[in-house]
Amino acid sequence: MITVRRAGGADAAEIVRLRGVMLASMSGTAPAPGPWQEAARQVLRDHLDAADATMAVFVVDAPERPGVLAACATGTVEQRLGGPANPDGRVGYVFNVVTDPGYRRRGYSRACLTALLDWYRDRGVRKIDLRASVEGESLYRSLGFADVSGPTLRLSLPPS
Numbered sequence: 001m002i003t004v005r006r007a008g009g010a011d012a013a014e015i016v017r018l019r020g021v022m023l024a025s026m027s028g029t030a031p032a033p034g035p036w037q038e039a040a041r042q043v044l045r046d047h048l049d050a051a052d053a054t055m056a057v058f059v060v061d062a063p064e065r066p067g068v069l070a071a072c073a074t075g076t077v078e079q080r081l082g083g084p085a086n087p088d089g090r091v092g093y094v095f096n097v098v099t100d101p102g103y104r105r106r107g108y109s110r111a112c113l114t115a116l117l118d119w120y121r122d123r124g125v126r127k128i129d130l131r132a133s134v135e136g137e138s139l140y141r142s143l144g145f146a147d148v149s150g151p152t153l154r155l156s157l158p159p160s
Contacts, residue, residue, distance in 0.1 A: 002111040006119075007057040007072065012044035014069040015057055015096070022098035026133055054078075058115040060108040062100070071099040071108035073116045077125055085127070092120045092128035097136060110139060117143065 007015060016037050024030040047055040054077045062068040074096035082089035094116065099109045120128055129148075132140050 002060060002107055004058050004060055004111045004115045006115075007044075007048055007059045007069075009045035009049045011057070011059060011069065012041040012048070014067070015044055015059070015072055015074070016040045018069055018072050018098045018100060019096050021100060022096060025098070025135070056116060056119050057096075058112040058119070060103075060112060062103060069100070070103035070106075071112050073097040073109065073112035075116045075120065075128075077120070077123065088124070090123075090125050090127075092125045094128060094130035097130075097139075109136070110143075113139070113143060 019040060020031055020037075044055075044057070047053055048057060055075070057072050057074045059072045060070045062070040073094065075092055075094045078091050078093060080086075080089040080091055094113070097109055097113055099106075117128070120126075128145075130140060130145065132145070
């Protein structure tokens with residue numbers, strides 16, 4: 001039995017540690033320590049304990065390692081303008097789905113992501129997006145995520 005719980009602000013440091021694990025897995029190199037970590041911890045502390053939270057993280061604690069997380073899945077709700085396919089305009093976005101290497105292949109990410117999808121359902125959010133890594137694609141597809149048409153474009157503005 002896998003026990004999943006909703007994270008609070010006190011879990012911020014461990015969630016950011018797992019984010020570093022995910023970023024290293026995607027790029028092949030561990031991210032350099034820097035201001036990004038404290039900024040991410042602050043975002044988590046500000047949002048996870050809010051009564052009207054638009055961000056949630058579901059976690060599995062590392063067995064027999066108090067204070068250490070084995071896995072997490074993060075999601076946000078964004079308010080956009082509604083349309084025919086999504087009248088209320090709310091859209092979920094899943095990111096930061098990661099399992100610590102020592103705990104992989106135990107179903108922890110699936111359990112965290114399933115809890116996150118239930119959180120969206122409870123809030124009436126019916127459209128949920130994510131960007132899949134090669135490693136995570138089969139998990140996402142097994143939970144019903146599918147390809148969408150149209151190109152995705154991004155603009156990165158330089159710092160002012």
